[in-house]
Amino acid sequence: MRKIANRIAGLALVLAGTSGMSVAQVRINDPGRVVERQAENRANRKIDQAVDKGFDSLEEGIGNIFKKKDKKAAETPAKTGAQGNAGGSGAQTEGPGNGAAGESAGAKPGKATLKSYSKFDFIPGAKIVAVEDFAQDAVGDFPAKWNTNSSGEVVTIEGTEGKWLMLGPEGVFYPEFVTALPENFTLEFRLATTSEFSFYTGFLRTIIAEVGTPAKEFTNWKWYDGGKKNGVEMGLHPKDAGGSQGIASFNVFGEDGGSLMKNEKSFPAFHVPEHNVVKVSVWRQKTRLRLYVDDFKVWDLPRAFDAARKYNFIAFSNHGYHEQANRYFISDLRLAVGAPDTRSKLVTEGKFSTTGIHFDVNSATIKPESYGTLKEIAAVLTENSTVKVKIIGHTDSDGDDAANLALSKKRSEAVRAALSADFGIDGSRMETDGKGETEPAAANTTPEGKAGNRRVEFVKL
Template identity: 45%
Template sequence: MKNLLTALLILLGIQCITAQETVGGKVLKNAKDKTYQRGEQKGDEGVETVLNKAEEKIKNIFKKKDKKKKEEPQPSEENQEQSTENTENKKSNTSKTAVKGNSKFDFVAGEKELYFDNFDRLAVGDFPAEFNTNASGEIVNIDGQSGKWLSMTKNGAFVPDNIKKLPENFTLEFEVGIYGEPTNNYAGFGLNFTTQSEDLMKEMFFSKGTSIVYLHPGAGETSLQIIPTNGSEIENRIKMPQWDVNTNNNFAKVSVWRQKGRLRVYVNEDKIVDVPRFFTESTNYDFAFFRSFFGDCEIYLTNVRYAVAGADTRNKLITEGRFVTNGILFDVNSDNIKPESGTVLKEMATTLQENPTVRVKIIGHTDSDGADAANLALSQKRAAAVKTALSSFYGIDANRMETDGKGESQPLNKNTTPTEKAQNRRVEFIKL
């Protein structure tokens, strides 16, 4: 009997392997049928006991596979664009949660966009003509990440020509990533704000009138260096778990906000730096990215957005009757509102709460990419998503809001460059 049971178990194992591509019920049936045939019904109750145990194990295998499938990450942005209507519904639910969950994120993206680049127009292997460098880099695609990225392959400075003579109130946003072993030596990924134009190509030994933020994913920390023309230098180190290769947080979004002398830096949606006297000089600052890593690694950059802060939301809507914003952002080809839109939505909700008799029409606009009809439908859905967010999460009466979409029919410019297209992707509030 013992030999028979052993043989039966071996047969069951072979059958599970050969039938692994079939559904669970078929695997169970084949295993039972073939075992009974080979055993010629000789094992009676003992065989049935073994089969029942094997059946339970096979069921557990399929349960584990199902559970694993549920825990797999969501598809990339490119795949989401091709997904079904059910997936779009899931995106809308995610949008609502994200907007509500991040409504306390106090970063306010600038309204007047001066520069935007996602490098989409460039061929892989090229280097953007709008950047100057004393190092090297190229445009690449990254597995698991959407869009194109500027890979900074060597230590040195990367100077965006369109981010010069910084205004007193601006925002700078970008996505950054790293692959490799950077170690915690050297400075890291730098943001160089300097009044000395000759310092833009430097990695170290900066002149007076320079203030620097270092983001180091090898150490999981941010550090500051402020070198005023008059007074003592200031340095500090701050923990930064949001971008830390030691915990596999290889990619992050960085948001920088200047208000005269004050600098705030956010990594993802967490405020890392808030220094009231970071910009110490009265003259104009220029800007450069730079990388300074000891280990062998590559730094990636994309979705660079530089803007001047616009007029106060409440003033524009109430006094002028119209407010237009690029600060409500959506996933590509989707009405899914991005988390960083929470601040603008909260300000608009506050405006409507403080002016309970005011009614508004919310109008969505897109860029010219894609078919006209699809863009029209998308703009209408985005306007409706904004209305839903204001009603669901901020308690604004839905009857006070109408929605409409204009698609690409009312462009602000020629819609030819990434910056122009970003300006056309906007949401408009009209006082009724």
Template identity: 45%
Template sequence: MKKLTLITTLMFCVAITQAQTETLKEKLARKLKEAKDQKIEKTIDKALGKSEEKLDKSVNGVIEGKEKKNKADKENTEETSNTSNQSGTSNANTSPSAKISATSKFDFISGEKVLYYDDFSRVAVGDFPADINTNASGEVVTLEGKEGKWLNMTKNGAFIPDNIKNLPENFTLEFEVGIDKDPSNNYSGLGLNFNINNDQLFKDMFFAKGTSIVYLHPGAAQATISIIPTQGTDISNEIPMPQWDVNNKTFAKVSIWRQKGRLRVYVDQDKLIDIPRFFTENQVYGFAFFRNFFRECNVFIGNIKYAIAPADTRSKLITEGKFVTRGILFDVNSDQIKPESNGVLKEIAAVLQENPTVKVKIIGHTDSDGNAALNLDLSKQRSAAVKNALSTVFGVDASRLETDGKGAAEPSEPNTTPQGKANNRRVEFIKL
């Protein structure tokens, strides 16, 4: 009986052991399965994470691409708008440039008859103009970001245009000038030498009597005048010139206006100098540019225009019934009026306001360069732009203004020389 009990007990223990052993196996299998499942899940999560990352990058790439495209489209639209303004296809009935102002103090009026115009288009790059005498050196160049050709005055010395001499009592002289490096504030700078003795035109210092000079120095941001009369006391003065300061602005437009003894000098749209007794001698003056800079630098000059000073606008338009001006200037191939036209527009507006019953026709003219049909359209757009400026900026009743354009069909002189073309680019005011 004991034996049977022992066997039964042993069998029960074995059964329990077997049950426990099976449970452990099952547990181990389950754990192994769980570990395997976890590994698979981690692998899947990792893969999904990478996919999500790729998806995010892809989505972000699409968004960034869309943003770049929108930005590019906006820039292209602005560029197209700017290009249309340059090409002369802009609407002339829109508001004129904000640069044209009825309150501007810029009263310069460009000469009515161009005697000499030089944009150096006739001169090969690398050559020196044959009609400019010099004791220095230079060459004609093109400049990045600047239209046309420029004379690079590379060394100190005098530059005497053959076509600017025996100066009349009333004339205007306009040119653009630039510099490429800081020359320091030493030496005299860019000189404009007006002299009764032609031998003195080759100098850049130690001048004899009968000399009147304007110095423009972008290194010092300063203009200086020096007057050495044959009789009386020498005169000199210094004037700040922030308009042409090499540290802020390397290029500028210079406009000079002589009325007998008086000299006015403008830099960009500011009157810099106004001297009633600059030309002290009752003799004919000659003229020369000269440069005198301390450090090595290149000085560029271009778009030189020398003209007979305009007659009285009021008497010409009212008494003669016609006024022609070459002082209303436009951007290239555009009806956008340049700010240096302000003086002429203000003068014409004053005449019309003082004579409220007078009506005028504004007629635009171009030179013969380019397509004839486009020139005709451009001349009409420009006359409309002048009407718009006189009306909206200067307060002239638009009903008193008619417009027309002739393109190159009615030249005032042959289009065979630079000055001939400059004279043909004009605006006429005809009293109706």
């Protein structure tokens, strides 16, 4: 009886805490929508009663979608051969987009292909400066390199690779290792929600700002506007009331905290029954901002950033229903700086290396999110029709040496085939080779170093 009473009291507090913002979030006042909303709330209460034990133990999850593995087992993962290399490692060392999202992409109806990403023009920054896959954190803990005014913990999601940070309710989540953002950078991460995610839950907001003392001021970036200034805030929600569209919001805050620019639009929903997982890509070029969800370009704004600002802060903020059925998860965060200079480096300097060509785990299958990088390389080869190149695959040091070498060769051959078949580059202009782990570009002692070593190199012949 005490447990039931406590549960009822907890639900009452949740309803009391969210009732004041629900109307603003719904933004629809017709009677039909009110009836729909009440019906959903009633259904949620039924579900809540049925899974009461699930709220007492996160291991059970909601609908058995998100399961946490045994904490001790997660702290001592087994090595998985060569899958960690040339853009495809296991959960412990994988950089975002380089293999870890293979299962996630497959969960969506119809596996994406390079051709399906034909309008995807995102190109990652030239140098990887931060990678966060939560490999160093134990399942059940809040990650050591982050801060929050809420709660959260590292979990695993059944059917996906790697670890995820499950965000708690009503809070700001701040990676303390990001301290400087130049005028050209890219930010990538995977975003997931629970499958029963409610339309009435708030947006997940990605924040890029200039903050005087981030450790003290990060809490200003709560879901409401108080205290925000000198920053860009991008919000994503997986679905609208009908589940057919996602919702994206955008807001730029000035020196006085006032909104300088804002908008809201729909984009293809990422709500599906099995997994709600997407790749989010943010690209800053001086004042210009591009935001992609998978291959869809949500925003392309020429004056989003203030060129005079020294942006030094990235965070995530959320609000809404507090139930376990409505949670956001992030993983595989990757920050890279510098504008790619494919033309100059390949034609003038004779060599170009990229970490922007990604592969499925332990495979030579190229991920469709590599399209922008491949398209840029193909454009250089098309414009310089006499140039011939050698394509060389490289890996990090995880796994078996011989397997890494073989995998790097297969991946260089896959790149050659893609440039020929999908972009019309004559195959006779391209040779292939693989070096495995024998020529590292950085030490294999950090996630950033390993991610930099999983690369494809183009050498002018």
